[in-house]
Amino acid sequence: MRDVIGKYMDTIDSLKLEKRILDHNLLILGEQGSGKTNLACRVRNYIIDNDVPTLYMDFNNSHEDDVELRYKDEHFNYIRFEESETFDAEFQALVSVKKHIYMAVDPNFFAKKRNQRSRLSQIISQQSLLDNYYYFFHDIENLNGFYTQFEDFLLYMLSFVNLQKYGFTFLAQPHETFENPHLKLLFSFLFVGKCSNANYYNTAILKTLKKNKFYYQSRTAHATLLFNDIQSSMVKIDEYVEDEF
Numbered sequence: 416m417r418d419v420i421g422k423y424m425d426t427i428d429s430l431k432l433e434k435r436i437l438d439h440n441l442l443i444l445g446e447q448g449s450g451k452t453n454l455a456c457r458v459r460n461y462i463i464d465n466d467v468p469t470l471y472m473d474f475n476n477s478h479e480d481d482v483e484l485r486y487k488d489e490h491f492n493y494i495r496f497e498e499s500e501t502f503d504a505e506f507q508a509l510v511s512v513k514k515h516i517y518m519a520v521d522p523n524f525f526a527k528k529r530n531q532r533s534r535l536s537q538i539i540s541q542q543s544l545l546d547n548y549y550y551f552f553h554d555i556e557n558l559n560g561f562y563t564q565f566e567d568f569l570l571y572m573l574s575f576v577n578l579q580k581y582g583f584t585f586l587a588q589p590h591e592t593f594e595n596p597h598l599k600l601l602f603s604f605l606f607v608g609k610c611s612n613a614n615y616y617n618t619a620i621l622k623t624l625k626k627n628k629f630y631y632q633s634r635t636a637h638a639t640l641l642f643n644d645i646q647s648s649m650v651k652i653d654e655y656v657e658d659e660f
Contacts, residue, residue, distance in 0.1 A: 416464050420457040424628070424649035432461045435636060437549065440576065440601050441584040443629075444593060445608025450627035451586045454606055454652050455551060456485045458584055462549045463490055467581060468513040470544060471551040476521045485655050490515040496524060498534045510543055522554070540578065550583035572601060605632040606650075620649075627652045 421430040441458065443451050462469050469490075473482070479493045492514050494505055509516050524535040539550070576583075585602075589610040592598065599605070606629040610621045621630060631650040635643040 417457070417460045418464075419653075420454070420461075421627075421650050421652040424651060430631070430650050430652070432458065434465070436582065436604060437462065437465060437467060438582050439603035439634075440582045441604040441606070442593065442599075442602040443584065443586045443606045443608075444589055444610065445606075445629070446588055446610060448626060449608035449624070450629070450652055450654075451608065452483060452553075453485070453627060453655050454629070455553065455584060455586055456483075456655050457652065459486075459551065463515065467549045468547055469515045469551060470539070470548045471515075471517045472539070472553060473517065473519050474522050474552070474554040476519050478519070482517065486517060491517055493517050493519070495519040496521070496535060496538070498524070503538075506538065510541075510548075513547060540575065545578050546580050549581040550579070551586070552583065553586045554588075572598070576601060603634040605645075606630070606652075607632070627654060 418431045418433075419429045420432060422428065423430055436458070443454055445451050459469055459471065471486070476495075479495075482491075482493065492509055494502070494509065494516060496502065496518055506516075506518075520535065525533050544550075582603075587593070589612060607621060608629050609624040610618075618630070624630070628649065628651050630647065632645045632647045634645055
């Protein structure tokens with residue numbers, strides 16, 4: 416089980432992923448080069464080890480040759496989204512046997528108005544995926560990508576969360592959208608990396624973090640009718656080595 420992903424900076428304890436991450440949502444923020452992809456890969460490995468199929472959506476629309484080697488393991492099944500019967504058949508063939516999927520997506524395939532439902536939205540919200548898959552939304556560079564294609568990003572995410580069996584991981588560069596306190600309630604785990612823009616997470620320490628160091632926040636798992644408190648720590652994520660396992 417690849418549950419140890421790093422260490423706490425203020426104690427000698429290891430940083431471990433817990434089973435509840437399968438059901439809760441994770442937000443990974445940080446500027447380019449902060450280690451978001453490294454952390455996401457470790458989370459993906461943990462989800463895979465728990466026998467849950469994954470749908471990893473790369474909104475940078477990467478060609479297969481450009482996908483980082485750390486993802487190209489025995490579970491790597493690349494497909495590029497397009498509105499065609501050929502894509503539908505190939506995608507359904509993967510889903511039918513619960514294969515792990517790495518899907519390159521152009522964000523422009525999303526509808527730009529709330530009263531329109533794009534083919535892409537229909538594909539990722541089909542019941543066989545919602546019932547069985549853990550999702551990754553990876554918006555690498557395009558801040559005008561996934562969430563700004565909707566009139567109300569928060570409303571969309573809330574509706575999506577209510578349909579899923581498992582949680583999801585969302586990766587993005589810092590954006591004022593994520594400072595919305597209501598949006599933060601969607602996530603039980605937050606890893607916030609280097610954010611140098613004064614408008615986004617304006618905390619001095621976040622401007623000086625080195626690669627793979629994150630300000631880690633997690634909601635306590637106490638049984639309560641209210642939202643649990645958030646505990647915060649500085650952590651260092653281990654760099655994933657290709658032949659580590």
